[in-house]
Amino acid sequence: MKEKVLIIGGGIAGMEAARQLQALGCSPLLVEKEHGLGGHVARWHKLFPDMLSAESLVTELEAGLSGVTVYRHTEVKSINRLKDSYSVKLSNGENLVVRAVLLATGFRLFEAAKKEEYGYGVYDHVVTNADLEAWMNGFPDERMPEAPRAVGFVHCVGSRDIKAGNSQCSKVCCMTAVKQAIEMRERYPQAEVYCFYMDLRLFGKKYEDFYIGAQRDFGIHFIRGRVSEVGETIDGRVQVKAEDTLLGKPVKVILDLLVLMSGMVCNPSASALAPQLRLEIDSDGFLRSRDNVAGILESGRPGIFYAGACTGTKTVPETLAEARAAALRIYQYLQA
């Protein structure tokens, strides 16, 4: 009989792990609380570094799920350890017994409104990175200006911010800001685009090339300094103040649109599942792996594994690689 494996979370991590487990001859059961699969990636427009269409990636992953049992709009109500398996109760009333569980619950975007000084939800033309992706995907947004003359990006919103409860760097948002800044320049060549950063963390393959292109080919202004204050002018534009720490002088600028690069924090529904399975939470709020060098996929509890952004910020290729590795790791666990 095929061994059953429960996968919690139908983002790209859960989908890819399900496809691989199926190929390895197991029986994956994928549980997703929303209607659509793909998690956050399903909301993005184009993916760096190759500007791959996010929609086509999700479609491709979904096509790989034929034969996999997928529960949409479903959550795990309770989960209990039996002798060498887990008994699971789903919100749709079904009960399952599975040999292993993969947590692929992903992340949650930091709520930008918590940083009140940036005026999200207060001023007319302040949006987040996620709002901008949605708009690029064709969802109308009345906060978007008609023909902007100036657009600004604020890095590290809710990340590297002990006061906001997140000391960690969200890792992908510098690159997302550079990508979105270029996209805005392409759409509005007449607009000046400013990125306000603390450090530019462009660690991945081709990321630095994007940065060089943003400087040389797109004339994007990089200002090293954290935005201290955002206000609204009488005509409804956004005024931003910061210190240009390289120049050693305060700067201000009036913009038609301000984009806040909200960071990644742990998904609260993973934190809610953790006590039932006696899983530990790490100091950054994400699920704690056995270790962060060779044991990222391991929870430390028998039969429970992790993949993707539930253990920390990850890019798409990192998430997919982890999902494949987790499928193989679970397969080995089931063979043992």
Place this chain on the structure above:
Amino acid sequence: MKDFGFTLSPSSAVSLDKVDSRLWHKLLETSPDAAVCISCGSCSASCPAARWSGMSIRKVLLALQRGQSVAPMLSCCMLCGKCTMVCPRGINTRKLILALCRICEKP
């Protein structure tokens, strides 16, 4: 004017949307690489003129982008080219100074 016992000094804040960047854009026409500077400071640290004159390519490039004056710094360069050797972005800084001097001569 009536003496109130204090004076008001103008704000030192730079308004990015009102910056006069004509010189910067003129430079970019012939030296587009100037845009890829990352303000690392290698050029200034290696510059033999820096320690007595305050010359700094890093500061020149930044000042141009923020509409600040650069002429006093430029006049201190000896065109020795040490800065060009160390720039990690491969900017030909020596050539860039020459180009700037030419632009400043006949704007």
